[in-house]
Amino acid sequence: MAKVTAQLVKQLRDMTGVGMMDAKKALVAVDGDMDAAVDHLRETGGAKAAKKADRIAAEGLAGVYVNGNIGSITEINSETDFVSKNVQFQKLVKDVTEAVAAGNPETVEDVKALKAGDGTVATELLAAVTKIGEKIELRRFSRVEKTDADAFGAYIHMGGRIAVLVVLEGTNDEEAARDVAMHIAASNPKYVSSDQVSQEEIDHETKVLTEQALNEGKPANIVEKMITGRMNKYLAEISLVDQPFVKDPDQTVGKYIESKGAVIKSFVRFEVGEGIEKREENFAEEVMNQVKK
Structure with a gap:
């Protein structure tokens, strides 16, 4: 059996970041073979990960x-x-x-x-x-x-809480592209333009707006006009090109990009945790449960 030295333990700790006792146990388990020890820790790490699979x-x-x-x-x-x-x-x-x-x-x-x-x-x-x-x-x-004729706009907000990547077509103006990315981070549009909104979503929103108008007791001849106005407002709120530009609210994002001789080809916006149902934790209770174990 190979001798597991303090130097070997330290080397394994530096390589993997695990605790001293975990590093020593891994080396003992594989008779001091460093590569095998790394594999062993990954395997046991996989076991730990499996136990965490039900966590959010x-x-x-x-x-x-x-x-x-x-x-x-x-x-x-x-x-x-x-x-x-x-x-x-x-x-x-x-x-x-x-x-x-x-x-x-x-x-x-x-x-x-x-x-x-x-x-x-x-x-x-x-x-x-x-x-x-x-x-x-x-x-x-x-x-x-993208192509050489286009520009990327990349932006990270709150240290990585929100990330945006946008492509402007027909310009190399990276500063303008970044400004649009910053706007997207702040305003969270769903689409580039309203023509990307599906008929299914329009039908659903129309149904909701109709019920709202009827519940307000408005006459039938007024309801249709209300729905049209509110639908136009809804589409403008979720469509990037129709939103007031955050750096100049007197013009829309579409008008700003048009002034640059460009169009918005696409964008991706990731906000950490969006759409994930978070579990409420009682931290004090959790600590007490750990103490009792």
Whole structure:
């Protein structure tokens, strides 16, 4: 049996970030083989991750990256917002976002197979779970390409709480593109323009607006005009080009972009945790339960 020295333990700790006793146990289990010890920790880390599978990961960071004519945007979730301040987690988000740009993945599983850090995205995620001790998962991503005649606008808000990637077609004005990205972060449009809104969504909103007008006791001949006005207002609120530009509310985003000789081709906006039902936790109760164990 190989001797497990303090130097070996330290080396394994530096490589994996686990505690001293976990590093020593792993080395003992594999008779001092460093590579096998790393695999052993990843395997046990996987076991820990499986135990965390029922937890809700609704915090974390969104990342955005641009390299030439390729841009990428990701959201990686954790259980608590404290993790977003963790240097390893921040690097993980950066590495995964860059890996998405370098590869051409179609699914989350494709992303996990990409090279990142010292291994793949999957092993880097697992290593983060092992060290940080929380459920950590890649929730979503997007990879966008443009031409030399277009401009990317990339913007990170609140240190990674919101990330935006927009493409302006027909201009190289990156400053204008970034201004639009900042607007998108603040105003949260759903579509570039109202013609992208599905008939199903229009029908649903019309039904809601009709019920509202009737419940207000308005005469039937007034209801139709009210619905038309309110629908136009609704479409303007969710359509990027019709929103008042945050840097100059006297003009719409569409008019601002038109003045630059450009059009908005597409945008992606990720806000961490949006759409995830967060579980309310009683922190004091949780601590007491841990003490009793």
